[in-house]
Amino acid sequence: DGGITQSPKYLFRKEGQNVTLSCEQNLNHDAMYWYRQDPGQGLRLIYYSQIVNDFQKGDIAEGYSVSREKKESFPLTVTSAQKNPTAFYLCASSTGQGSGETQYFGPGTRLLVL
């Protein structure tokens, strides 16, 4: 059963704590993306990766970090430097073949600050 999985579904962060959100895909997609969605707003790009061992900052990368050691996995760490982390985090993937490529989304992780 192919798709994108994200875990956990809900995540609670304490002040000063780093937390890591998991994203795994078995679609054999080259490109993976992390977005943040706040209530009433569209999705904003945090980081993206077009190929293993390479990634680029999106529009709101400050306070976040990523790694892409495997094609299937693109974990996102929300660091203590991110002062307003409460949001719905969405991971997506695509074939990465350029113009026209469609991004497919995982189910999302909702991060809440205690």
Next chain:
Amino acid sequence: QKEVEQNSGPLSVPEGAIASLNCTYSDRGSQSFFWYRQYSGKSPELIMFIYSNGDKEDGRFTAQLNKASQYVSLLIRDSQPSDSATYLCAVLSNDYKLSFGAGTTVTVRA
């Protein structure tokens, strides 16, 4: 940052009517355009994509693109209660980044 603007809504339509959603974008070099549907608390799911000027139909959905006017729209014919959701317009720029509008919430009244 590339701008994608959608009519703010919410849009309320009676069951069986046509829902019309509009989207404008600022990056004239954009090549690909997508409509996603997002139910409350869920992740976006792709409804349609369009690359060429004109209309593209898929079942009850029709996407319309006018690159000269930097405008893309989505029509939902014979609206059903299950169509009640937020619809996100997304635009792929030449650097392969996808920019999203804030979404239009549609409510179909039975």
